[in-house]
Structure formats: structure tokens, C-alpha cells
Amino acid sequence: MAESTGPDAIAADARPRLPRGVRLVNSEAQGGFVLLAPERVFKPDPIALAILQRCSGDATLSEIVDDLAATFSAPRERILADVTALLRGLADKRLLEL
């Protein structure tokens, strides 16, 4: 069951989470949240951070999109497209499990 269609669609009931070895941490010295992975460090922008903080493994994709749409008062379809693009990109880099 996919919310959107196309080759990169993610199932609406997928529960995205950071795999072991990938951690989102708040570094005072670096001035904010960073995503740490094997030999790599990423700095999420505020929107990416809001998405990543919801990838707990408990919430489904649908719930994450609903939550973001409410929080940012933005159209659900646009949020879904943004979230799908980000999560798919992270999953391809082995930074996220879907």
C-alpha cells in the first residue's frame, strides 16, 4: 500500500527508523543537530531535522506526514513528496531503514 505512486514510493504503513550505527545527536560545540553515520557526518536543515526526529520506528509514514502537515500548516501532498524524497535518499545511502 503506497500513498503515492512511482518507483520511489514508500508504503504508507512503513515505520522509518535510523538503523544501528546511525544517530541523530545534538552537539553544542557544532551548534545543533548532526546525523552521525559510519565515516560520515551530515547537518540536516530545519525541515530535514523535523522529519528525522519523527523517524522513531514507531510512527508510520502516514502519521509522520499528518503530524508535519499539522505542525507546519502545509498541504499534505507537498509534505508527502518532500518526506518521500528525503527518506528515499537516506535509505539509498544506508542511513535509514524503511
Added chain:
Amino acid sequence: MAVDTPREGTGADALPRPLGLLAELTHRCPLGCPYCSNPLALEGRHDELDAATWARVFGEAAALGVLQVHLSGGEPAARRDLVEIMASARDAGLYTNLITSGVGLTNERLDALADAGLDHVQISIQDSAEATADHIAGYRGAYARKNALAAQVVRLGLPLTVNMVVHRANIDRIEDMVALALDLGASRIEVAHVQYYGWALKNRATLMPTRVQVERAARAVEDLRARHEGRIVIDAVVPDYHARYPKPCLGGWGRRSLNINPSGRVLPCHAAEVIPGLEFWSVRNHSLAEIWQSSPAFQAFRGTDWMQEPCASCPRRAVDFGGCRCQAFLLTGDARATDPVCVLSPRHAEVAALAGVQEDAPYDYRRQRVPAEGV
């Protein structure tokens, strides 16, 4: 919406903050790889920092901005207090990466490390073929042990990187190496061409691949990346003697990372002690922040003011920082010279010639001058 690599520094005058710390816990190692990145003069066991000092240093590192610590050696498992040391890094808030040969680390100790929060394991494997792997390591049984440990890493659910150092004897098997890493369940493989410092410099002509081999290997890596995208990350370290431009050594001297050797001296990179006249400070006498800001060794080649021509006016000077200072010294005798790997260096032709010198000599294996205890 983006997830980017962070930039260093916040303004023109801001001192950059380091992101990574390479902690060489010991130089002791049961293997004898002829391209070992440790210096020729290896530190002995009695000079090693104790676990309490490492714990203090990890706290200072985190406060300075360091995010990831790479626990390395030698073989870090030669330290009996490895679990305690790793746990102290994790407690300081650091992402912990264990860089191990796999020899001397039992499955039980790996379990204890995983329980204490280890984030990632990198295992070196010398070749995809067992006999040559053990020959390169100078240790019979190494290949089997590494494979067994890799399986345990994956069983524990830890992410695994396989590090393959490539050179003339194994460069034609990159496809097999990636297949092995996939079989082992690795999420990442480093295909790292030998860098010619220390032990590798002694063995340069034996290790040096031909240009034909290098070009074939580069195509193989591209093909493998396309074929396995999403399954395994393939990172490649380029063979710089065959390159046109030098590598931006660690992203710039004293800019992104630091290295602490087993006895506590803090180096901008693991090879920096080959450069004569540099004054290195120790964590035994100074805080890490003082060393990062003020130690003469870190200030020596920071930024671009130290450069000579052709680097000083080169548009690439903030891209590759003149290349590697250690390599500039080793190949030209002047640490401020342009890294002669660069085509713009007046000494480039010498490097290109060295890249064409291949010899079938036995390996001069890495060894401790004074037999180390406890290995």
C-alpha cells in the same frame, strides 16, 4: 530540505572545529602489513596513555566539537582495557568507530563492546583470496579470523565496513573484494589504494600498481557502485601517484581532524612526525583545546599563508590545500613545497616516473624494533 556535510568555521577569523579524532590506542599489532600507516618508529607498550587519560581526552574532544572517534592502532584489541576506553568515549557523547584487524579481538569482547554502545566496526581484510591475504598480513589464519569476526559483527546488528587496501598484488580482484564484503553483510567497503608513507614507502616499488591496473580498477569501482547502489556504499581512496592533482590531505591541515598517538602526542595527521622541526604537544601536558588552537605543529600549515608558488596564487589552493605536507617533504625535502603529485609542481615528472617503477621483491614487513610485550 537537505542533509549536507557541515562546513567548518563560522567566519573568516573563526578557528575551524574538528569533526573527527583518530585515537591510536597502541602501536602493538600481531600483523605485519607492509603498507602499515603507523610510523617506522613504533611506540612501546610502556609509553601508552592509560584509560583514565583517554577518558579525560574524549571529554575535551567532545567539548571542542569532535563528533566521531576512530579507535585504532596498531591493533586496538591489544589493549586489555579496550572496552573501558570505548565506553568512556561513548559516555562523552562521541560516535565510536572501532578500526580493527580482527586478530586478537574475541567474539566475547566484541559482545561486550556492543553492549557498551559501540556504533560501528571496520575490519581490514588484505585480499579476497585467503592465501594471499595471509601472506600480505604476514600472519597465517588472519583471513579466517577476520571473516569469523565480521559474521559476529553482523549477528550483533552492528554496521560493518570492510577496509581493503589495494596494491599491485590484489588490485585485479576488486570485484571479488566487493562480493566478499556483500557476502559478509557489510554496509560499506573502502577500496583504499596504498598511500606511500612510512612502511609503504619502504615497499613502494613492490606495492605500486601499473597505470593499466589503476585505470581498470577505477572503471571497476564505477561499475560496482552502479550495480550495488542501495546495498553497499563503496568509498574509494585514489592512488595519488597516478593522479593529476593531489589529495586534499584530510580536508586541510588542522582543519577537520586530529590524531593522538599511543603516548599522547597530538598530530594533525598520522604521518606528521616525518616532517622535521615540527613541535608536537602532548595531552599529558595540555588540554586538547589548547593544542588545537596553539600548538606549533597545528599552526604550521593551517590555512594558505604558508604556501609558496605555484600554490600561493593557484585557484585550487582552497580545494586541495597544496596537497599533502608529509608527501611534499618525503618526495622533495621541503614540507612547504607543492605536493609533487600535482601536475603544476616542477617536480611532478619525478612522481610520474616513480609510478612506473614496479619490482618483484619480498615484502619488508612492518615490525617493532624492540619486541613488544603482550602481543
